Amino acid sequence: MASITEFNPSTPKKDLLIMAVFTAVVLTAPIWLAPIGASYPDLLQRFAIFGIFAIGFNILFGLTGYLSFGHAAFLGIGSYSAVWMFKLFSMNALLAMAFGIFVAALFALVIGFICLRRSGIYFAILTLAFAQMAYNMAYSVLTPITNGETALTLDVADPRIIDRAILGDAKEALPSPSLFGLELTGFTSFYFCAVMLILAFWVSLKIFRSPFGLKLLAMKSNQNRMQYTGYNTKPYLLVAFVISGMYAGLAGSLMAVTDPLAGAERMQWTASGEVVLMTILGGAGTLFGPLFGAAIIKYFENIFSALNKTQLTEVFGFLPDGMAEALASVSLLFVGEGWHLTLGIMFMLVVIFLPGGLMEGIYRLTARVKRKRESGGAVSGGAVQPSE
Amino acid sequence: MGIFDGKTTRRRVLKGGAALAGGALVAPTVFSRGAWAQNFRNDPGDSGSVTFGFNVPQTGPYAEEGADELRAYQLAVKHLNGEGDGGMLNTMKPLALKGNGVLGKKVEYVTGDTQTKSDAARASARRMIERDGVVMVTGGSSSGVAVAVQSLCQEMGIIYMNGLTHANDTTGKDRRRYGFRHFFNAHMSAAALGPVLKQEMGTDRRSYMLVADYNWGWSVEESMTKVTEDMGWETVQSVRTPLGAGDFSQYLTPVLDSGADVLFLIHYGKDMVDSLTQAVQFGMRDRQANGKNFEIVVPLYSELMAQGAGKAVSGIYGSSNWLWSLNNEGSQAFAKSFGQEYGFPPSQAAHTCYVQALLYANAVESVGTFYPVEVIKFLEGFEFDGMGNGPTLYRAEDHQCFKPVLVVKGAENPQTQFDLLELVQEVPTEQITYPHDLYPGDLGPYEV
Numbered sequence: 001m002a003s004i005t006e007f008n009p010s011t012p013k014k015d016l017l018i019m020a021v022f023t024a025v026v027l028t029a030p031i032w033l034a035p036i037g038a039s040y041p042d043l044l045q046r047f048a049i050f051g052i053f054a055i056g057f058n059i060l061f062g063l064t065g066y067l068s069f070g071h072a073a074f075l076g077i078g079s080y081s082a083v084w085m086f087k088l089f090s091m092n093a094l095l096a097m098a099f100g101i102f103v104a105a106l107f108a109l110v111i112g113f114i115c116l117r118r119s120g121i122y123f124a125i126l127t128l129a130f131a132q133m134a135y136n137m138a139y140s141v142l143t144p145i146t147n148g149e150t151a152l153t154l155d156v157a158d159p160r161i162i163d164r165a166i167l168g169d170a171k172e173a174l175p176s177p178s179l180f181g182l183e184l185t186g187f188t189s190f191y192f193c194a195v196m197l198i199l200a201f202w203v204s205l206k207i208f209r210s211p212f213g214l215k216l217l218a219m220k221s222n223q224n225r226m227q228y229t230g231y232n233t234k235p236y237l238l239v240a241f242v243i244s245g246m247y248a249g250l251a252g253s254l255m256a257v258t259d260p261l262a263g264a265e266r267m268q269w270t271a272s273g274e275v276v277l278m279t280i281l282g283g284a285g286t287l288f289g290p291l292f293g294a295a296i297i298k299y300f301e302n303i304f305s306a307l308n309k310t311q312l313t314e315v316f317g318f319l320p321d322g323m324a325e326a327l328a329s330v331s332l333l334f335v336g337e338g339w340h341l342t343l344g345i346m347f348m349l350v351v352i353f354l355p356g357g358l359m360e361g362i363y364r365l366t367a368r369v370k371r372k373r374e375s376g377g378a379v380s381g382g383a384v385q386p387s388e
Numbered sequence: 389m390g391i392f393d394g395k396t397t398r399r400r401v402l403k404g405g406a407a408l409a410g411g412a413l414v415a416p417t418v419f420s421r422g423a424w425a426q427n428f429r430n431d432p433g434d435s436g437s438v439t440f441g442f443n444v445p446q447t448g449p450y451a452e453e454g455a456d457e458l459r460a461y462q463l464a465v466k467h468l469n470g471e472g473d474g475g476m477l478n479t480m481k482p483l484a485l486k487g488n489g490v491l492g493k494k495v496e497y498v499t500g501d502t503q504t505k506s507d508a509a510r511a512s513a514r515r516m517i518e519r520d521g522v523v524m525v526t527g528g529s530s531s532g533v534a535v536a537v538q539s540l541c542q543e544m545g546i547i548y549m550n551g552l553t554h555a556n557d558t559t560g561k562d563r564r565r566y567g568f569r570h571f572f573n574a575h576m577s578a579a580a581l582g583p584v585l586k587q588e589m590g591t592d593r594r595s596y597m598l599v600a601d602y603n604w605g606w607s608v609e610e611s612m613t614k615v616t617e618d619m620g621w622e623t624v625q626s627v628r629t630p631l632g633a634g635d636f637s638q639y640l641t642p643v644l645d646s647g648a649d650v651l652f653l654i655h656y657g658k659d660m661v662d663s664l665t666q667a668v669q670f671g672m673r674d675r676q677a678n679g680k681n682f683e684i685v686v687p688l689y690s691e692l693m694a695q696g697a698g699k700a701v702s703g704i705y706g707s708s709n710w711l712w713s714l715n716n717e718g719s720q721a722f723a724k725s726f727g728q729e730y731g732f733p734p735s736q737a738a739h740t741c742y743v744q745a746l747l748y749a750n751a752v753e754s755v756g757t758f759y760p761v762e763v764i765k766f767l768e769g770f771e772f773d774g775m776g777n778g779p780t781l782y783r784a785e786d787h788q789c790f791k792p793v794l795v796v797k798g799a800e801n802p803q804t805q806f807d808l809l810e811l812v813q814e815v816p817t818e819q820i821t822y823p824h825d826l827y828p829g830d831l832g833p834y835e836v
Contacts, residue, residue, distance in 0.1 A: 037519065039519075040514075040515065040518040040519035041514075041518055042511060042514035042515055042518055042519075043515065043519075046511065136630075139601060139630055140601070140628070140630075143601075148601055148602055149506075149532050149601060149602030149603075149631055150506075150531075150532045150535065150536075150557075150602050150603040151506040151507075151532065151536060153536070153539065156830065174539075174542075174543065174832075176543070186518070259510060259514075259540075261506060261507075261510065261536060263505065263506045263507050263536075265505045265506070265507060265508075266507060302511060302512075302515055305446075305500070305501050306498065306499060306500050306501070306512070306515065308498075308499045310497075336446070336499075336501075337446045337447060337501065
């Protein structure tokens with residue numbers, strides 16, 4: 001569906017409205033997610049963090065069409081950097097994030113410089129190769145830095161030079177990441193991630209609306225033509241790659257902030273594939289799509305995978321005994337250990353019927369409603385459109 | 389998408405208001421936490437039920453173990469609630485449980501998939517603690533996961549009863565006040581296996597080790613190397629292999645030319661099934677090296693692995709925490725009720741998990757409160773019997789259980805697919821006991 005990724009001129013006023021609604025929706029998430037059992041800090045944090053990851057990925061894939069299959073490497077690098085910051089210098093979340101983003105940007109610059117010599121499938125394979133390299137090195141030769149499969153964790157005896165200089169010697173217990181004395185745990189930690197998500201979304205919105213974003217979109221539609229008009233496309237692509245790497249670094253360091261532990265499995269190809277799925281499921285090249293995709297996949301992973309037979313039988317409890325049992329057994333295939341199956345079916349349906357992702361579905365629905373209203377003669381203004 | 393239509397309806401305002409009001413009611417108790425000692429996270433209070441969290445691998449290389457652990461937990465819940473034949477509640481000594489739940493509250497449970505990944509396991513444990521309000525988390529089939537979840541539970545102030553974890557770190561370097569382990573560990577395996585290997589294979593052996601590359605593999609490697617080298621063996625080489633590798637041929641080929649005559653397969657679960665099957669396919673069992681029969685040793689053995697590897701296990705030595713065929717009251721009671729429920733005997737993973745669930749419940753019943761500090765103090769130094777391993781002590785200094793260790797061997801002529809392992813020796817507790825500061829660690833505070 002080409003129409004929804006086309007450049008869409010917007011007015012500052014409309015953008016402001018989008019931001020206001022988005023902010024309100026994100027900050028009230030603990031309330032409106034409660035009925036579906038998703039309103040607990042850990043999952044809310046994950047929504048925000050993987051939302052950031054997917055938004056960043058979308059800047060590369062959605063705008064330029066370059067499919068990176070190794071983005072999880074930057075996520076892992078961000079996490080490791082942040083945890084090392086915690087260990088060596090300070091438990092301050094901002095420092096750790098800044099360092100995580102910086103290191104991820106450095107890696108993205110080098111990896112991007114090499115991988116962007118090719119495009120299409122070759123680019124995807126090159127990025128995949130780099131990510132697998134990072135993953136396997138984290139598991140083998142880099143074990144002193146990454147602590148291998150056991151994962152890098154904090155220790156009471158860590159140096160934490162800055163913290164000790166300011167606060168004196170540490171207590172007996174492990175410290176939590178903090179924001180100038182405010183401990184980031186539970187819901188506080190979610191709101192911290194939420195603010196980061198809003199900022200990340202705002203930057204992404206600005207990029208989408210900027211001439212830079214327009215150039216990236218132009219490259220997606222025809223890079224040769226761009227080059228004939230006198231643009232050197234490589235630097236633009238590299239900048240897009242680095243920005244999206246920095247988003248991944250931010251997401252990775254936030255993962256470390258919410259849970260100070262960094263494991264190599266964050267860099268595995270399945271994690272890279274996951275962000276591709278999130279983006280495509282939600283709608284590549286759209287502003288909100290990747291966020292939806294991230295939320296849906298994380299919801300499935302955390303809620304569906306935890307349903308077991310007892311709970312299912314309870315759900316179907318209103319039916320006659322035999323029937324409830326049978327229904328529970330059938331639906332058990334799709335939840336619990338089988339949550340991948342549900343996700344797979346959903347992904348297939350979306351790709352077959354809504355190639356533009358869930359956003360295309362929303363777009364079609366709103367278009368239909370609009371048509372109906374127009375034919376009915378009642379045009380109502382003021383309704384906020386999702387920013388296609 | 390209704391979320392983005394920005395309309396404020398009356399219904400929504402009411403909903404939001406209700407949620408805020410709910411939050412306001414909860415808030416004071418959140419902030420005053422710790423103001424008086426009995427106020428603790430996930431206190432079941434006056435509720436008629438209490439929730440346990442079973443966090444086991446349902447996917448990945450240890451999925452088989454995870455499935456068996458979950459069966460055992462479900463059985464434990466039944467027995468605690470007074471359903472079924474009661475299993476070990478009939479044999480456990482001392483026993484405070486009455487078969488009417490825990491402190492009169494019906495036991496319920498939630499489950500989660502650790503995926504054998506630290507990240508996923510912690511996410512799943514946090515879901516249980518933050519959303520489902522569990523009083524205790526238990527499970528895990530990998531020491532990497534166990535250590536990660538155990539430290540999380542320490543931070544959260546929720547007791548973690550380790551399931552199958554065999555690394556020394558779990559109750560050594562990474563021991564935690566809120567974490568307890570019933571299963572034995574790498575040090576005990578090595579101490580028990582050493583003398584048997586010496587007797588069977590002599591003192592002049594050259595060994596080669598394939599090691600699962602994470603904290604469990606490392607600690608078995610460390611303990612086995614120390615014990616075998618102390619009795620005169622030489623370690624030719626030790627190679628670390630990734631978890632869930634699937635194909636181990638690239639690691640097995642070099643073994644043939646290395647001049648080694650004993651191969652240690654420090655793998656577990658499906659990895660061990662794969663590597664052992666491949667080693668046998670390579671003809672290692674029939675080989676001669678240095679004029680001796682080539683031998684394979686699997687330091688941590690289990691029935692599930694033996695079933696997976698089939699005939700390949702016959703004659704291969706290893707150590708085990710428990711066997712269903714043990715001839716004591718507790719084991720028989722458990723094997724019987726497990727068999728009746730599921731139609732096949734339980735594995736050692738199932739046993740340790742079942743026992744852990746009962747031990748926690750019994751501790752709560754004994755002290756009369758779910759307040760974790762009291763429960764921990766009760767379990768520290770707790771001595772019990774009738775749980776299948778003979779007299780057992782929960783050592784206070786590192787929260788490790790001390791009990792006899794089994795040295796087992798793959799049966800030469802198994803009668804059924806459940807008799808694949810035979811008991812060689814029950815090594816007494818004294819022989820495998822070590823000082824608690826051998827692997828130094830810090831338990832941390834009671835109050836968090």
